[in-house]
Amino acid sequence: DAMVIQNPRYQVTQFGKPVTLSCSQTLNHNVMYWYQQKSSQAPKLLFHYYDKDFNNEADTPDNFQSRRPNTSFCFLDIRSPGLGDAAMYLCATSGRVSYEQYFGPGTRLTVT
Amino acid sequence: AQRVTQPEKLLSVFKGAPVELKCNYSYSGSPELFWYVQYSRQRLQLLLRHISRESIKGFTADLNKGETSFHLKKPFAQEEDSAMYYCALSGAGANNLFFGTGTRLTVIP
Numbered sequence: 001d002a003m004v005i006q007n008p009r010y011q012v013t014q015f016g017k018p019v020t021l022s023c024s025q026t027l028n029h030n031v032m033y034w035y036q037q038k039s040s041q042a043p044k045l046l047f048h049y050y051d052k053d054f055n056n057e058a059d060t061p062d063n064f065q066s067r068r069p070n071t072s073f074c075f076l077d078i079r080s081p082g083l084g085d086a087a088m089y090l091c092a093t094s095g096r097v098s099y100e101q102y103f104g105p106g107t108r109l110t111v112t
Numbered sequence: 113a114q115r116v117t118q119p120e121k122l123l124s125v126f127k128g129a130p131v132e133l134k135c136n137y138s139y140s141g142s143p144e145l146f147w148y149v150q151y152s153r154q155r156l157q158l159l160l161r162h163i164s165r166e167s168i169k170g171f172t173a174d175l176n177k178g179e180t181s182f183h184l185k186k187p188f189a190q191e192e193d194s195a196m197y198y199c200a201l202s203g204a205g206a207n208n209l210f211f212g213t214g215t216r217l218t219v220i221p
Contacts (some may be wrong), residue, residue, distance in 0.1 A: 031147065031207055042116070042198070042211035043156070050207060057208075065140075099144055099163075099202060101209060103156040 003027070004104035006091050012110045013081050021076040023091030033101065034075040035090040036064060041068045043090055049074060078109075086111045114139045116201050118212035125189050126220045133184040133215045135173075135199030143174055143201045145182040146209070150196040159184075159197070169193070189219045 005024045013019040023032065031050050035043040047056045049068045063085070078085055082110040088108050092101040115138040125131045137143060147159040160168045162175040162182060173184045182199060199212040 033207075033209075040121070040213065042213045043209075045208055047209070048207055055207070092156075098157045099146070099161060101200065105155050 004091055004102050006089075006104035006107050008107060009105060010108050010110070013067055014112055015083065017063075017082050019078050019081055019109065021078075021089050021091075021109070023074045023076070023104055024072050025091075025093045025102075026072070027093055027095075027102060028071060029093035029102070030071075030096045031094045032068060033092040033094075034064075034071075034074070034076050035092065037088040037090060037106075038086075046076070053086045056103060081109070083111050085109065114143070114201055114203070114210045116199050116212035118197075118199055118215050120215045121213070122216050122218070124218045124220055127191055128188050129219055131186050131189040131193070131217065131219075133197050133217065135182045135184065135201075135212060137180050137182060137199075137201050139180075139201060139203070141203055143203060145169075145173070146200040146202070147173055147184050148198045148200055148211070149173070150198070152195070156198070189217075191219050191221055193217060194219045 007022050033048040034046045037043040046060045063079050081091045088106045090106045091104040094101045117136045145162040148156050149159040151154045171186045175182050196214050196216050198214045200209045202209050
């Protein structure tokens with residue numbers, strides 16, 4: 001089945017230690033998104049790629065970076081995780097003309 | 113600035129009773145409105161969007177521009193409707209989705 005895959009599902013990292021979360025898709029969608037969702041809060045868009053064009057949300061901290069080496073993969077890099085970065089990170093994709101976003105299962109990040 | 117408000121964090125109804133999940137929005141242009149749903153141990157998925165004006169799993173939602181609302185309704189709730197529901201907004205032609213904080217619906221047998 002075509003889908004959005006996130007690895008790992010659970011990630012534990014130490015305060016200040018760089019961490020990378022990965023997302024892959026078999027939908028061949030042009031657009032890939034990263035959301036951060038903290039407990040009892042709305043998913044918050046961090047950035048998205050439209051093909052190779054990177055679009056950063058204005059309030060996304062510089063600590064968060066992203067890479068999209070090809071259509072299928074997108075990575076979220078957190079350069080120096082703080083305790084406040086502990087959250088569920090959701091990857092999503094959409095087609096060029098569709099507003100429907102397809103979500104992955106998420107990666108729950110714990111910062112110790 | 114855009115904002116999506118879901119005033120109820122938790123909502124419980126009995127099976128067979130009508131259900132309405134409230135959503136109000138604030139947006140300066142012409143928004144696209146959506147309802148996303150997350151069932152237990154499943155991923156977030158689109159339930160319906162206002163442009164399609166369709167009924168999905170018995171749910172409907174009407175965009176009321178005067179009241180800036182997009183409430184989700186179902187006349188007879190089923191146990192399998194128990195889930196987390198998120199209202200979301202996108203600017204016309206934009207890729208960004210802004211989510212509300214969600215309402216957890218529990219349908220009591």
